[in-house]
Amino acid sequence: MPASNGGASPRRAGSDSRDSRGLAPPEGDTTAGGAEPIPTTAPAPIKAVPVRHPGRWVAIAVLAVLAAMLVNTILTNDGFRWDVVGKYLFSPPVLNGLKNTLLLTVLSMLIGIVGGIALAIMRLSPNPVLSYVAGLYIWLFRGTPLIAQLLFWNFLAALYPRLSLGIPFGPEFVSFDTNQLINQFTACLLGLGLNEAAYMAEIVRGGLQSVDHGQSEAAGALGMSRGQTLRRIVLPQAMRVIVPPTGNETISMLKTTSLVVVIGYFELMTSVQRIYSVNFQTIPLLIVAALWYLALTSILSIGQGFVERRYGRGVHQGPTGARLLPRRKTAGAK
């Protein structure tokens, strides 16, 4: 075995340098053609002039000019009114709206994720009733406009003035005034959260189904129950697929919360609109909102990076990942 290895390696080195003949300095050619391998201790590293990319430099130059123009107009055009932006960026009504945006986003995403996981598990359950009910829910909540759902929850009292817990057609145990139970904020959460759950359910289902069936089989063969298998084996692996679209959903939810204006509630966008409808400083106030949304989105993206690294363990290391990257690079160079 070692003997044959020793014979093979100089031949391989020779063919390598022949492949790169176009790049290699001329001395490389003589060693490649040489009949007897030179008895060196270590092979000399390739000294090649790297490929030039003139196109890249042109592109960078064009972009630099455009960027300079952009900065120039932002600084010199008085229409931006940066003084107004500065005045309102941290003003109490804007911060109040920001607080509601955050609260609504976090809570409705929480409802959406928990509900989505539950719905996805139901959808994949061997019990046909559970699976069907989950399918019906997803169909209904994805199939009707979110605005209609928000209005529905807000005006539930018109449909059911009192809500009660009890046996159908039998006695009631407790009963509530609907308007007291569901205030505006709760209606917002119900509308946003329950709608989000339907979308999250499909994301989670895709994630669960992406995990190789052999994984749950191996866990089952070890005597783990279905619940343990889901929690310890399948869900953690599915997270890798679930997290990126969930990041999308969260960022999208930041802005979707502005729909709560239809039931008279307010958040960042509504606050800003209220201010510019009075003082007509539309563009500066839209910039205020945009800056806050950008800030929140940046924080979320960083958070997403952390979560992705947490669930990418065992996947990014190893030979397959390392082999994929250079291959893509060579494909791009052609």
Place this chain on the structure above:
Amino acid sequence: MTDNGHGRPMVEAVGIHKSFGHVEVLRGVDLTVLPGEVACVIGPSGSGKSTFLRCINHLESIDSGTMTVDGELIGYRRRGDKLYELRESEVARQRRDIGMVFQRFNLFPHKTAIENVMEAPCTVRRTNKKQARESARDLLDRVGLGNRCDNYPSQLSGGQQQRVAIARALAMEPRLMLFDEPTSALDPELVGEVLDVMRGLARDGMTMVVVTHEMGFAREVADSLVFMDEGKIVEAGTPREVLANPKHERTQAFLSKVL
């Protein structure tokens, strides 16, 4: 170590039938494996070897016949002359005592080698972490991977992954080990290291049912060898008998191709 002291068979399959839709994959399989014995199953592709193995730990349910492991009916309970399906938790309990090694390893990729081995003792047996880690390290040592505890499966070679998978199955201290072509997905030079581990297990008295194409291993380690074709056991005997002079023409035809 695995002798139950009653002399009763570790595996007793009687008249096992199994269909997928209209295709009858197992058509009356009988097999008895005594404690401490190694039974090898050979046969052409699609003959139902994997399906039969998966019936032993109820990864597949059977349509008729009885499957008992160490005297216990698998997947069902008999009360009077009626059979009751076992609940999922009861099936899980039966599976704890039956280790299984898969052709494609099926290691948990998000866990390191030692975490793979610790997983079942910690979640199923609720062994405390420290103790589980110690015995997992011992097991990995035993399969020659004591220095690879903290590697993820993607950082291990196929042979190393399969040895971790064997250690993972052993961590539940099974009475019976099932192997489904454990070396078929391996490069030829890695087959030996896995077979060595299995040889060691056999020497320690583990009862094993091994589906394999490694005739050398079967000849050397197996106490009994069965040849399956089209969902039936066509021929059974000691490896010497079956390999050296097969009686059935289908066995002859198969062996002439693989030997």
